[in-house]
Amino acid sequence: MxxxxxxxxxxxxxxxxxxxxxxxxxxxxxxxxxxxxxxxxxxxxxxxxxxxxxxxxxxxxxRTAPEMISEDQFNDALEMLPPDNWVRTPAGESFAFSERYSGRMTTIYARLGRTYWKFIDVASLGHMAIMERIGAEVQRRVPA
Structure with a gap:
């Protein structure tokens, strides 16, 4: 035991x-x-x-909810330090900031279409899970 x-x-x-x-x-x-x-x-x-x-x-x-940022903020983060888990597809891209916020937590950056996002979560969060979180936030913001 x-x-x-x-x-x-x-x-x-x-x-x-x-x-x-x-x-x-x-x-x-x-x-x-x-x-x-x-x-x-x-x-x-x-x-x-x-x-x-x-x-x-x-x-x-x-952990934070995704928040929309500018393309410049996204590019600044991408160019500041080498990105962790950087994935690029035609529909979007994501990466984890290589400097940790606390323990396993870091800022995650993502592009979905022509929108840019950031939120705090575990650095190992996969690209598909990131895109799902962003997609859920986009859906939440769409007026009923």
């Missing part, structure tokens, strides 16, 4: 879970050497959570 890594987490006022320390097998913080009660003196809302679940919560908090 695999043990899940447990971490001490403080959820800030914006709802973002901040990892304070990793719990060791003796119930103390790996870096602080303190128990949860001792850590709670500094962080009254401290909780013990599964590390993988915290990463999922952090990524969900950082």
């Amino acid at each position: 695999e043990l899940k890594q447990q971490v001490f987490v403080n959820v800030n006022d914006a709802g973002y879970p901040e990892v304070i320390d990793q719990m060791t097998t003796d119930g103390k913080g790996l870096y602080s050497g303190q128990t949860i009660e001792e850590i709670r003196q500094r962080y009254p809302k401290i909780e013990l959570r599964d590390f993988d679940a915290v990463i999922e919560q952090q990524e969900a908090h950082l």
Whole structure:
């Protein structure tokens, strides 16, 4: 049976879970050497959570909806650093900004037809998933 890594987490006022320390097998913080009660003196809302679940919560908090940008903004991002996962097709193109926003999260840039977009998501998001997100945003904006 695999043990899940447990971490001490403080959820800030914006709802973002901040990892304070990793719990060791003796119930103390790996870096602080303190128990949860001792850590709670500094962080009254401290909780013990599964590390993988915290990463999922952090990524969900950082993820943004696609927003339309100009062609110049798209080209500036494309030319700033070498793009990650750059895919070009006649219908559109997408790439991930090579500099990460946090962990696996980065800004994704896309062109669909003659429109240009950006949003924050995991850097490994595939081209088809990116195009689906942009297409859903275009559909959402179309008046009923």
